[in-house]
Amino acid sequence: MKNNYVLRHDGAVRLTHWAVAISGLVLIFSGFGTMPLYGRFYVNELPGLSWSTNFLIQQVIHYVAAMLFTAAVFFHLVFHLRRREFAAVPQKGDVKESVEIIKAMVTGQEEPPSGKFLAEQRLAYAAMGLTSLLLIATGLIKVYKNTGVITLDPTFLQVVTLTHTLATMIFLGLFVAHLGAFLIKANRPLLPSMFTGKVRRDYAEHRHSEWEI
Numbered sequence: 001m002k003n004n005y006v007l008r009h010d011g012a013v014r015l016t017h018w019a020v021a022i023s024g025l026v027l028i029f030s031g032f033g034t035m036p037l038y039g040r041f042y043v044n045e046l047p048g049l050s051w052s053t054n055f056l057i058q059q060v061i062h063y064v065a066a067m068l069f070t071a072a073v074f075f076h077l078v079f080h081l082r083r084r085e086f087a088a089v090p091q092k093g094d095v096k097e098s099v100e101i102i103k104a105m106v107t108g109q110e111e112p113p114s115g116k117f118l119a120e121q122r123l124a125y126a127a128m129g130l131t132s133l134l135l136i137a138t139g140l141i142k143v144y145k146n147t148g149v150i151t152l153d154p155t156f157l158q159v160v161t162l163t164h165t166l167a168t169m170i171f172l173g174l175f176v177a178h179l180g181a182f183l184i185k186a187n188r189p190l191l192p193s194m195f196t197g198k199v200r201r202d203y204a205e206h207r208h209s210e211w212e213i
Contacts (some may be wrong), residue, residue, distance in 0.1 A: 005198040006213050007115070008190075012079060014197055019072035020132070021175070026065040027135075028172055033058035066139055073132050088117045092125045094119040106184055116211040124174065131171050138164035 006140050009017070038044050039053040080086070097119035099113055104111040117125070141160050145152050181187050189203045204213060 004201055005170045006204050007197055007200050008199045008204070010195040011197065014194060016072050016076045016079070017049065017194060020076070023065045023069040023072065024132075024171060024175065027062060027069055028038060028063060028168060030058045030062035031168060034062065061145070066136075066143075069132075070136050070139075073129075073136060088122055088125045090122045091119075094123050098123060105184060111186075111207065113209045114207065114211070116208055118208075124178065128171070128174050128178075131167050131174065134167045135171060139168065 032038070033052055034055055036053075038049075044050050044053040046052075075151060097114075101111050101120060102116055103109070138160050141152075141157075142164060145157060146149075178184075182191050186207070189200055193199045201213070
């Protein structure tokens with residue numbers, strides 16, 4: 001039975017994945033919670049969410065989630081750099097190959113051979129990674145500003161705040177696209193691997209034929 005499955009993601013990878021995902025969602029919820037939005041749209045009247053309009057509570061939640069998010073992202077980077085694992089890093093020709101894969105899924109034709117990750121998965125990984133680093137960088141500047149240690153230029157702060165908000169929206173869009181990818185039948189066998197770490201061997205050998213299992 002064990003030979004019917006292959007390991008795709010080990011425990012550390014899965015833990016980091018869920019730490020980033022959960023803390024990222026908490027950051028989005030608490031970030032919007034520090035704005036006068038939830039009272040305006042009656043979110044605070046939903047059962048168990050009366051606290052959602054409390055700025056101080058949302059700020060504490062945001063900072064705690066930000067620490068977890070930052071730690072998870074940098075652990076991920078160091079972990080894979082030390083192990084020299086770069087299979088998810090974009091490669092030359094990934095845009096063209098992504099178009100071919102999407103076209104094949106739509107038309108039912110044979111997909112081009114892939115390694116452990118599909119071309120569009122590598123591109124999505126890069127987009128999510130760069131967006132996460134941008135969120136961390138701009139978030140740290142905003143925290144530094146809140147300490148009052150030094151006064152930053154108002155125009156610079158406006159740019160930082162706008163960039164942080166834009167990166168948040170991009171992160172949310174990428175997150176939704178990530179989930180939406182599993183609506184495609186060909187991608188569904190990959191979903192259990194983020195819980196168990198394993199994927200069916202026949203699926204891996206067929207769709208990821210260039211993956212050295």
